[in-house]
Structure formats: structure tokens, C-alpha cells
Amino acid sequence: MRFVFDDGGRAAAGYTGKAGDCVCRSICIATGLPYQDVYDRLAEGNATQRRRRACKTAFGVRPTGDKRPRSAAQGISTKRKWFNDYMESLGFTWVPTMRVGQGCKVHLRDGELPLGRLVVSVSKHMCAVIDGVLHDTHDCSRDGTRCVYGYYTLGGE
Numbered sequence: 355m356r357f358v359f360d361d362g363g364r365a366a367a368g369y370t371g372k373a374g375d376c377v378c379r380s381i382c383i384a385t386g387l388p389y390q391d392v393y394d395r396l397a398e399g400n401a402t403q404r405r406r407r408a409c410k411t412a413f414g415v416r417p418t419g420d421k422r423p424r425s426a427a428q429g430i431s432t433k434r435k436w437f438n439d440y441m442e443s444l445g446f447t448w449v450p451t452m453r454v455g456q457g458c459k460v461h462l463r464d465g466e467l468p469l470g471r472l473v474v475s476v477s478k479h480m481c482a483v484i485d486g487v488l489h490d491t492h493d494c495s496r497d498g499t500r501c502v503y504g505y506y507t508l509g510g511e
Contacts, residue, residue, distance in 0.1 A: 355463050355495050355498060357490070357493040357495070359490075360490065360491070361491055362379035362381075362389055364389050367388070367393070376481065377396060377426070377430040378392050379490070380480045380482040383482035383484070383489045385508070393426050394426075400430055400431070403431060447509075451502050452501065461502060462476060462481075462483075462495040462498065467502065468507065469486060470484075470485065470508060471484050471508040472505045473505060476494065477500070481494055483505070
């Protein structure tokens with residue numbers, strides 16, 4: 355799969371350094387929306403989601419029910435309803451490519467994903483694929499062996 359370096363407008367928005375913002379970047383790349391707009395919406399969703407159980411933090415134990423920090427830089431829980439609702443509001447439809455016990459059927463390689471604007475979910479990462487070309491800050495395809503769990507397609511293409 356051909357690779358094109360694309361930060362989704364992160365640098366133009368004034369952000370520097372590395373961050374776990376692959377969800378934000380991939381949405382920006384696939385939609386063309388400004389990085390800051392998408393970042394703010396994801397940070398809002400992240401801040402309002404409740405934690406499921408108590409967790410340790412650098413400052414002690416955060417009890418159940420405390421809110422997350424308002425940030426989209428250290429990951430987004432893409433399994434939450436608010437995230438799916440946000441993607442649907444942008445015109446995306448979720449297409450699963452892997453089921454429990456089925457094994458990997460679709461890889462991040464030429465000819466295995468449909469044409470169009472996709473936000474692709476792979477292990478611990480999301481990336482954008484536009485008309486069969488991988489757009490990201492690094493080539494995450496693992497030479498075509500990376501398994502695709504599913505993808506959001508724009509406009510139900």
C-alpha cells in the first residue's frame with residue numbers, strides 16, 4: 355500500500371512533538387476538517403465519559419465516576435457510544451472486518467480495502483486510507499501484514 359506522510363493539520367494548528375492523537379489525525383485527514391475543531395470535539399467527549407472503575411494515577415487513586423481530563427492527545431476510547439455518534443454525525447458508517455474467533459480477513463494492503471475515504475482501525479492505532487493510499491505520520495502497514503479490525507467509511511461508500 356502506498357504511503358503518504360500527513361499529520362492531518364496538527365502542525366498547522368500549532369501542536370508540536372509527539373502525542374497519541376491518531377484518532378484525531380485520521381478523522382481530519384479523511385474529512386478535511388480543521389485539526390483544532392476535531393481535537394476540541396474529541397476532548398469534550400473524552401472529558402465527559404465516566405471511568406468504569408477506580409484507577410491509579412500519578413496522584414493516587416481516582417475513584418469511579420471522576421471525569422477524564424479534557425484532552426484528545428493521549429488516546430480516545432473509540433468503543434464508546436459518544437464516539438460512534440460523533441462519527442455518524444460526520445457521515446461515517448462503521449464496517450467491521452473481523453469477528454471474535456474468525457481470524458484476520460482484511461489487511462492494510464493494496465486491494466483489501468474499498469476505495470473512498472476511510473478511517474481504519476488496526477491494533478492500538480487508527481489511520482486514514484483515501485482511495486487505497488495510507489495517510490499517516492508513519493507507515494503503519496507492517497509491510498501489508500497489519501490486520502484491519504474495521505473501518506469507518508464516509509457516506510456509506
